[in-house]
Amino acid sequence: MFKLLIAEDVKMVRDTLCRSIEWEKLGIELLGAAENGEEALAWLAREPADLLLTDIGMPKMNGLELIEAAQSRYPDIRCLILSGLSEFEHARQALKLQVMDYVLKPIDPSEIERVCLRAIEQLRLERARKEEAEFAIQAAKEKLPTLLEELPPDGWAGNLKKKKLVERALQYVGEHFGHRELSLADTAAAVGLSDKYLNAIVKEVTGFTINHWMIRLRMEEAARLLEDPMIKIYEICDRIGYADQDHFRESFKKQYGVTPTEFRNRHL
Incomplete structure (x- = not known):
């Protein structure tokens, strides 16, 4: 199961994201929902996440700043953003930060589910490739004694x-x-x-x-x-x-x- 943290400053949107989606059925464990970027970053320090779903416009630390900070500290984390139409240019900038996907507001739970399912599939592929690469390296190490002989x-x-x-x-x-x-x-x-x-x-x-x-x-x-x-x-x-x-x-x-x-x- 993949772990997800939400960062959203509007309480109604936060509650909608937490309660209107059956996260476990998607193969996701919802860690919680932070009110701003600083809180989200502190949360990640306590409890690492695989996915970060964040709003762009937030006080103290906006979504783009949060994504940049999170990726620098946790290279394996994958980020998704929520964006209003007025923030669309910021959303495009977020894509340059290797954000996996973005969802336009107002929130549509079914769209959130689709985006998260795509993200999970990509994470599974990345993990499978990483495991295969590690296996190949181990196999090569096992061959080395013979080669060195x-x-x-x-x-x-x-x-x-x-x-x-x-x-x-x-x-x-x-x-x-x-x-x-x-x-x-x-x-x-x-x-x-x-x-x-x-x-x-x-x-x-x-x-x-x-x-x-x-x-x-x-x-x-x-x-x-x-x-x-x-x-x-x-x-x-x-x-x-x-x-x-x-x-x-x-x-x-x-x-x-x-x-x-x-x-x-x-x-x-």
Whole structure:
């Protein structure tokens, strides 16, 4: 169940919002209704919320100020606004603050319900993606010991310090390979080396480049995801950091000898 806090300075509107909507049937726990932005912010400090439904025009701290403050302190909170026609330009400004939606006054409970249901659906998707990303990172961490076992033993004739730097670099790649923007520069910065030097020592120690390890981990994760027929191939492409499905297909076939579709069909 998702938690909702309301911020509205007009008592009649507050009461209507609290009493005219069956929040629990929507999958929402109503924490309460604050009279102004300052009260709402103090409430959030005591009891975190998933959703904030706020009026724009309020004393002490208006809705836009409340949204900005709430988002800076609680990045995961999602905001909805109530707006009169005279405040419509402010409502448009609120959308720039990544507000999920807005409702025009006078209050229509059925419209509030529709907006909240849309917000909940988006929150569910966001949580599902976050859980999947965390699972992928954990899966990559579990693969790392095997991957690191492929490095030369400690008795390797090369510099032991280089090997430790390579281990740190591969650890970083393993934790971030699902990020589309991951690059050699990011990895080099994470271990405090230049791009050129990192790539050189990784090649020296492992026989392969950083890019090879990025692709390998992404393809291994793709292979794992392909065994679940409920996950679309374009979704897999996105999860492992590929913007181009054709590029993903070519990389996958190069590693496994078959296309993602062919691989999936073999595992159904």
